[in-house]
Amino acid sequence: MSKGLFKISPGFEDVMPAEYKELVTNGPYGRDLGISDLGTFKELIEEHPLCAGCAEALALRLILASLPNPEDTVIVGSTGCSSLLFPQVAVQNIHSLFGNQNAVATGLKRALRLRFPDKVKDVAVIAGDGATVDIGLDMVMQSWFRRELITTIMLDNEVYANTGGQESGMSPQGAVLNMAPLGKKFPKVNLPEIAREAGCAYVATISPALPRRLGKVVRRAILVAREIGPSYVQIFCPCPTNFKWPSAQVLQKIRDRQKEGIFKVREYVSPEAEAYLARLEVVKQHDEEQ
Amino acid sequence: MAVGEYWVRPGPEGYLPPAAASMGVELPQRGEALVEGRVVPEEDAFRVIAEKLLTARNPVFFPGPKILWAWKDGAVEKARAVLKLMEAVGARAIPMPDYRPKYPMINPAVEINPNHPNLTIWHNRIDVGVFVGVHCHYANLALKIIRGGTDCYTIALCGEVGHEDAMITLRDVDAGKLERLTEVARALSAARSPQVQAPAAGAAG
Ligand code: SF4
Secondary structure (H helix, E strand, O other), X not given: OOHHHHOEOOOOHHHOOHHHHHHHHHOOOOOOOOHHHOOOOOOOEOOOOOOOOOHHHHHHHHHHHHOOOHHHEEEEEOOOHHHHHHHHEOOEEEEOOOOOHHHHHHHHHHHXXXXXXXXXXXXXXXXXXXXXXXXXXXXXXXXXXXXXXOEEEEEEOOOEOOOOOEOOOOOOOOOOEOOEOOOOOOOOOOHHHHHHHHOOOEEEEEOOOOHHHXXXXXXXXXXXXXXXXXXXXXXXXXXXXXXXXXXXXXXXXXXXXXXXOOOXXXXXXXXXXXXXXXXXXXXXXXXHHO | OOOOOOOOOOOOOOOOOOOHHHHOOOOOOOOXXXXXXXXXXXXXXXXXXXXXXXXXXXXXXXXXXXXXXXXOOOXXXXXXXXXXXXXXXXXXXXXXXXXXXXOOOOOOOOOOOOOXXXXXXXXXXXXXXXEEOOOHHHHHHHHHHHHHHOOOEEEEEOOOOOXXXXXXXXXXXXXXXXXXXXXXXXXXXXXXXXXXXXXXXXXXX
């Protein structure tokens, strides 16, 4: 894509809203920025209508700051709280029907490869647990079986939050929710394991309570999906509104869950992906030394 | 109203105005334009557009992403031509940099959005609005909402085949056509106010 997309036509600079001017002069496009640079550049997210303290919103902010190539990335989203947030994001994005995000991403990625054969175009699905593990599981898994070169990121808020609190495949066993008053009878679906078995070359679980690690994971997932195979990242970001936690306590709750061993940070890298990431690391070091 | 008798005039036409196309308004052929739903020669439309803009109380251009961003060859040239036209008719611009709905944060004093164009138009009391450089499906949406809820007179300067839902639409608008429209506007402006015409070349100050 031409970086001209992010240049204002001469003469119209004055009429542009301030946030666009700032994105052009101080945004992350075409620069190699990451989570440790947060605070030094104009971020890709402009306000948002999600609940105060929403861990999903925090996760998305961190994901956006970690994209290796935001100007050439397309996000495919799906129905849920996160879809309310995408309109505030300055990355190309598509809203799919509930659950068919991986099918849409597949077509998009293939079309982009035909249309821009000489360019790297990253396609990342970012969707909630309802879209990924329940309604869309068929299409998610089929995209992995076909080894589509896309990254799937699940925002695991452990509930159908946007519709008032039904249990999802990712709600923990026993969870009592607005619309699951008797508590959930089954454990969380083990999607990371399924992803690995289904052919993902890179699988990781992480939470926004570990921001740097989250940045690294997202970056690795996107890089692996460029060359090696599909990748899957599961971000643990439970919903304070439906679990009825005070907004300010969300990160602490995530840390507690990690301490209790209920949520575990994990990473699986296939041997090919491992070799590829090591190669990139060598190139990066070489570039830095030059 | 029978199909074929439908005029595309300023609203408010109600909460859900019909799409002009569904009422029998057809897009113009090359060299033609639409004025209020009727096909006219393009040159005639230039004059009506210039007249509308020059007599407006508050003419405003709504430049869209296709000219606001210097994204490809020709975009900057067209943007410059739009700026010249705006200057010739004394219009200002409210930009439409992208189409994110931005609920509920849109600031209608600063930008216009196809999902709630009427807010901007009411807020800024715009009587004539010009769409230029807006992708067709978003222009269609915005133009219909404007006609449904406001009395703004809309003009679409379309790079493709035009918009039935604007009160006036030109098609195939490129930098050359914008230059021509600017010439017509300048000539009309000069004819309307001879006392402010520039002195003839060589005349003493
Ligand atoms: S309902 Fe939960 S997941 Fe949805 S925006 Fe609110 S806190 Fe976030």
